[in-house]
Amino acid sequence: xxxxxxxxxxxxxxxxxxxxDRSRAAFESWQAGILRRWLERDLPAVDFYRAAxxxxxxxxxxxxxTVMADFAAFNRGRIPAEDGWRAFETTGRIDAVSIGAxxxxxxxxxxxxxxxxEQDRWLGTIVAKAVPRFLVEPERVAVILPQNSALYDxxxxxxxxxxxxxxxxxxxxxxxxxxxxxxxxxIVAPPRVLRHLAEQSERLKxxxxxxxxxxxxxxxxxxxxxxxxxxxxxxxxxxxxxxAVSCAKGRLHLAEDANLFEFExxxxxxxTPLVTGFRRRFQIMARYRMNDLLRLSGCPCAxxxxxxxxxxxxxxxxxxxxxxxxxxVRLLLTPDVMRNAVLDAARRITDFRILREERDRVVxxxxxxxxxxxxxAAQCALQQVFSGRGLFPEIAVRRETMAFEGHRKLRRVExxxxxxxxx
Ligand SMILES: [Zn+2]
Numbered sequence: 001x002x003x004x005x006x007x008x009x010x011x012x013x014x015x016x017x018x019x020x021d022r023s024r025a026a027f028e029s030w031q032a033g034i035l036r037r038w039l040e041r042d043l044p045a046v047d048f049y050r051a052a053x054x055x056x057x058x059x060x061x062x063x064x065x066t067v068m069a070d071f072a073a074f075n076r077g078r079i080p081a082e083d084g085w086r087a088f089e090t091t092g093r094i095d096a097v098s099i100g101a102x103x104x105x106x107x108x109x110x111x112x113x114x115x116x117x118e119q120d121r122w123l124g125t126i127v128a129k130a131v132p133r134f135l136v137e138p139e140r141v142a143v144i145l146p147q148n149s150a151l152y153d154x155x156x157x158x159x160x161x162x163x164x165x166x167x168x169x170x171x172x173x174x175x176x177x178x179x180x181x182x183x184x185x186x187i188v189a190p191p192r193v194l195r196h197l198a199e200q201s202e203r204l205k206x207x208x209x210x211x212x213x214x215x216x217x218x219x220x221x222x223x224x225x226x227x228x229x230x231x232x233x234x235x236x237x238x239x240x241x242x243x244a245v246s247c248a249k250g251r252l253h254l255a256e257d258a259n260l261f262e263f264e265x266x267x268x269x270x271x272t273p274l275v276t277g278f279r280r281r282f283q284i285m286a287r288y289r290m291n292d293l294l295r296l297s298g299c300p301c302a303x304x305x306x307x308x309x310x311x312x313x314x315x316x317x318x319x320x321x322x323x324x325x326x327x328x329v330r331l332l333l334t335p336d337v338m339r340n341a342v343l344d345a346a347r348r349i350t351d352f353r354i355l356r357e358e359r360d361r362v363v364x365x366x367x368x369x370x371x372x373x374x375x376x377a378a379q380c381a382l383q384q385v386f387s388g389r390g391l392f393p394e395i396a397v398r399r400e401t402m403a404f405e406g407h408r409k410l411r412r413v414e415x416x417x418x419x420x421x422x423x
Contacts, residue, residue: 010124017257021305027256027306028392035260038278045282048073056260061274063289064110073368075113075283082366084111097282102239103146103409112239113283119320122242125258127161130235130247131186131209134161137207142184144168144175144193145213146407147168168406172196180204188212188235191220194412199226210235210246211223214410215335218343224299236313241277244310253307260285261308263296267332269293270355272317278355291317293334312336319415323391331389335413338385344376345381351402354382354413360393362386368399 009018017030039054047069052059071081079094087099088111098119102110114122131139133216139161143152146168164182166175168190180203187194191211197204209228211220212235224232228346248329254261258279258403263271270293277285298307315335325332338354342364349373353365364382366375383395 003116006117006120007124007127008072010121011128012124014128014257018129018253018305018307022306024300024306031256031260033246035276037280038281042278043286045076045281046074047078048356049284049286056276059286061287062099064291065193067288068110069286069340074285075164076330077113079113081111084113084223100149100239101147101177110239114280115282118280118282124247125255126235126242129242129247130188130233130254131161133382137185139186140164140182140184141186141188142166142179144179144181144187144189144208146409153422155233168193170406172404172406173199176201186210188369190214190221190410191216191224191232193221193406194224194232194406196404197225204228209233212237215313215337217412219352223350234313236310238290238292240275240285240290243245243273243275244313247301247303247305249301251301251303251305252313253301253305253390254310256307264289266293266317266320266334266335268337270314270334270336293317293320295336315413316411319411319413321362321415323389323393323417327390331391333385333389333391338382338413341381341385342378345377346370348374349378352378352412353400353402354406356393356415356417359419361396362393363396363399364400365400368401370399372381 004011043049046121072078087094139162144166186208188210189208190213231250244252246252260276273290274287293314295311297311323335334399355363
């Protein structure tokens with residue numbers, strides 16, 4: 001199949017799989033059929049699963065560490081991690097396979113390997129979900145992320161839509177003018193970047209905006225939607241693939257047409273997903289534990305799609321605050337609970353950080369210009385979140401200007417305490 005045909009076929013299949021008049025039961029039986037074929041045909045093509053039974057429940061749960069410990073065992077080309085890293089640093093390819101890596105600290109990055117056919121499928125899928133009317137409403141898509149991806153190559157190769165990448169690692173000023181001249185109709189960027197654009201650029205007039213790559217906090221959503229009008233969408237994607245995209249009604253639907261999701265409960269109704277990417281054939285990922293915390297929705301979406309709705313991607317599992325109470329009870333405080341307490345306590349807060357710096361010390365960072373009364377209200381509200389659970393860490397307030405940093409991922413709630421540090 002040629003690239004265009006592959007993209008078109010993924011586009012049509014995606015619209016068809018998630019079509020509005022399809023029942024959940026019909027969707028699940030279609031999904032089960034594709035999954036079964038993948039388990040029988042594609043899964044055993046890599047060494048890690050050579051002798052595995054073709055039943056999902058019988059497979060081990062894996063994570064980034066499992067895959068990176070023996071990268072060659074998870075891809076059909078038996079590409080070892082060393083070769084992958086070398087390719088990533090140089091040409092980005094090994095033969096016809098593109099090699100990419102996640103962002104993150106050096107010891108914590110993961111490789112991925114993807115074929116041209118998979119890139120085309122990815123493109124057809126994301127276009128169907130994010131800009132389904134691109135044939136009648138031509139799109140210029142600006143992607144502003146800290147790292148270019150082999151996935152975007154397919155877009156320009158296909159010439160179906162114009163897609164331009166802007167490198168967040170370069171200073172904002174270095175590409176703002178070029179972005180304005182490109183005049184994107186759709187912008188995909190981390191929420192803090194969209195907010196920065198909302199505050200700094202008067203020339204941009206996109207029809208559609210998608211927050212990607214970082215947690216979307218309500219403080220940013222408000223500013224972005226007020227400036228650009230319309231509802232801010234979300235694209236939840238990772239090295240592991242395209243995991244969820246907002247629909248026209250603004251709700252975030254899991255990409256169950258390409259992945260099977262299982263969920264492990266964490267706390268307060270939050271779950272972390274295990275992802276099986278049944279459309280990926282070169283690098284195999286089955287029951288892969290993500291580091292993300294999701295709040296699933298109990299109600300279907302008015303758009304009629306049978307794909308499951310996520311109310312919120314709350315943050316990362318790493319940023320949950322874990323406490324062992326003296327009575328032996330282990331407590332988890334998730335980022336959303338702390339964030340909401342602070343924002344609800346003082347409406348004037350437009351930015352903040354909540355950092356657990358030591359076992360019993362949490363720092364609330366607030367802007368210097370915020371009034372004393374609001375700061376105290378936020379501090380008290382945060383204190384109550386802890387005391388309500390029988391926890392009494394010191395809650396310190398620090399005043400700091402929180403500058404825009406292009407290259408660093410924003411984590412407003414961040415756990416910097418690691419018990420193994422012994423502090
Ligand atoms: Zn919907």
